[in-house]
Amino acid sequence: MIQQSSTSMVEEVRSSVDEWKAARALLSTAVQSYLSACNSLAAACTRPARTLSECDTVENTLVLVDAELDAMSSEIQSLGASQLSMSTLRNRSSRLTRINVLPPEILRHIFRLSTTECVRDARAKGCYNALSRVDMYWRQVSLDTPELWTHIDVSPTTATRSLYELSRTLLERSKGEPVHLHVYEPQQTLFGGITSEGEVYQLTKFLSPYIPRVVGINLETETQSARLVHSVMRLWSKIGTAKITDFSAKLLPSQFCDHLSIPSGCGLPEVISSTRPRTLHLKDIQIDWESSFCRNLFDFRLQSCGDFGIDLAPKSLEKMLLKSPKLSVLKLHEVAVTKGRLLDEEISPVTLESLRVLNLVKLDLEPLQLVLSLIHQPNPLARLSVGLTFYDELTDEYRAFFSRCHVSTLYLESPAEHLSLPCLPSGLSHLIIFQSDLSQPPFIHAPLADSQPRAIVYVTLVSCVVTLEGLVSLVAETGAQVLNLDCCLTDRLMDLEGTVNKVCDETRSELVEVYPDLVCSVSDVDTTAGMACRTIFDD
Structure with missing residues (x-):
């Protein structure tokens, strides 16, 4: 019986493939014939018409062609579907x-x-x-x-609850595994305006059974109201959740930063009350920086965009770093790290051997000075990437920071018009300079004791104004082996036709003549835009 069934299948497959090959040959012949007919028809119908009869004939033909186009479109779609079907079969x-x-x-x-x-x-x-x-x-x-x-997206905007149904399906497929919850609130609902109380209630009702399984929370809102975010936090506090490993909350910039109450876990079992994330990402949100929630961090990112910035006392930051010895990523954006009334309160450098990314680009002078004094990274194997703004007033602080830290990649911005580098870290492998004028060399103004030959393998200039003289000097000063010119100009002014003067291959060729071994590339794209030392959040 099995042998007969096997023979029947073999015969059916062979018969079907023979039929398919014959049809495929007919289709190929028909396509070639059709293409030839199309070319002939197009040539005939586009010849100049000299008589009324010729014009009428062409018009009647075009009407006939139009009548066939819909059917042709349907046939082409059918062929596309069959092609996809055959590809799926092939797989x-x-x-x-x-x-x-x-x-x-x-x-x-x-x-x-x-x-x-x-x-x-x-x-x-x-x-x-x-x-x-x-x-x-x-x-x-x-x-x-x-x-x-296990990544569950929920939004209170879909009237048909289609996203809720998708989320429910994912939760079923996760089969009891810990889940990462992403709650997103758009600027307007489908009906216009902010999220209604009813929608917030529906969302929290949907989430209630699953909150105990959540190990990662990402809360985002594009409205000026933080009501939805606080509702989810109250739900978390009421029900309790598993050990949180990742927490992210992002609000829109407003006149003040919202204060977020983190559930303390009092009275709950230890497995539920362990609200100590490894990843903590906050945007325009203030929390109790000395709480247990800010300990044992691996990744800490804090962004302030509102009119009244986020206050983070230097002593609180010092304690946070001391309690997070394995911190790998630290990013602070426009955060007010300033001393309060206790001006004599001393802070000391904290050793962070696992630190790989430090982004302080958007810090003002005083906060940057204080944060730099806190960082000590003696581990060269971590290949630390740093983003900084160079202020002339902080030369001593930069030099002390570079002496305490092994920096592999350095991204620099500066409020000064012309590039001036009072110091650079030793052992640097990649230097990135953003929006500077390199028309007045030399650029590195290090003391005589620090003026040993440098060997920075990669140098990238982003949106800089450059001259050939400046580039020649930069390569000599840095010892660059690879020079990337991203979105750079040879003149900050437009010409009479409104065209900017971009760096061209001629500039590159002249530079390579001076340094034959130099690898120089010119790009209209910012190739380092996504580097961790330049960005705050990954999205």
Whole structure:
């Protein structure tokens, strides 16, 4: 019986493929014939018409062509669908698609390395849930991998609750695994205006059963009201949650920064009350900086955009760093790190051997001075990337900071019009300079004792004004082996036609004549825009 069934399948497959090959040959012939007919018809109908009869004939022909176009579009779509169907069928082949040879447990491990999709991330648009849509084999492996479904997006804007249904489906597929919750509130609902009380209630009601499973919380709102954010926090405080490893909250800039109350966990079991995240990202939000919530951090990012900045006392920051010895990322944006009434309160450098990224670009002079005095990174293996603004008044502070820290990559901004570098760290491998005028060399004004030959492998200039003389001097002063000129100009002024003078290949060629071994590239794109020492948040 089995042998007969096998024979029947073989005959059916062979018969079907013979039929497909014959149809494919007919289609190929028909396509060539059709293309030839199209060319002939186009040539005939575009010849100059000399008589009324010729004009009428052409018009009647064009009407006939128009009548066939809709049918042709439908046939083309059908062919496209059949092509997709054949491609999907082809993907079932273990000979042609080698990844299908892998057993489910190996494929599952590969899937876990994929990027977490987010329906609110424009970069992930159209890619959501992609792994489960390749073929039946991949779909089953995806559904059997609960870690792929643990990012839950919820928004109070969809009247049809389609996003709630999607979130519920993901929660079911996560099979009890800890989940990362992303609550997003757009500027306006589908009905206009801010989120209503009813929508907030529906959202918190939906979340209530799942809050105990949450280990990561990302709260975002594009409204001036923080009501939704506070509602989720109250829900967290009321129900309790598992150990939080990642916490992010971002509000719109307003006249003041909201103060967020972090659940203390009092009276709850230890597993529930362990609200000590490894990742803490805050935008325009003030919390109790000396609470246990700010201990044992791996990644701390704080941004202030409102009229009244976020206050972070130097002593509080010092305690936070002391309690987070494995801190890897520290980013502070327009934060008011200033001494209060206790002006004589001493702070000392904190050793952070795991620190890899330090972004202080948007700090004012006094906060930057205080934060620099707190950082000590003696570990060269961490390859520290630093973003700074160079103020002339802080030369001694920069020099002391560079002596305490092994800096591998340095991104610099400066309020000065012309580039001037009073000091640079030794052992620097990549120097990035943003929006400076390099027309007045020399640029590095280090004391004589520090003026040893430098060997900075990579130098990148972003949106700078450059001259050939300045570039020649910069390469000599830095010892650059690779020079990238991103969005740079040779003159800050436009010409009479309103055109800016960009750096061209001629400038590059003249520079390479001076330094034949130099690798120099010219780009209209800021190639370092996404570097961690330049950005605050990853989105």
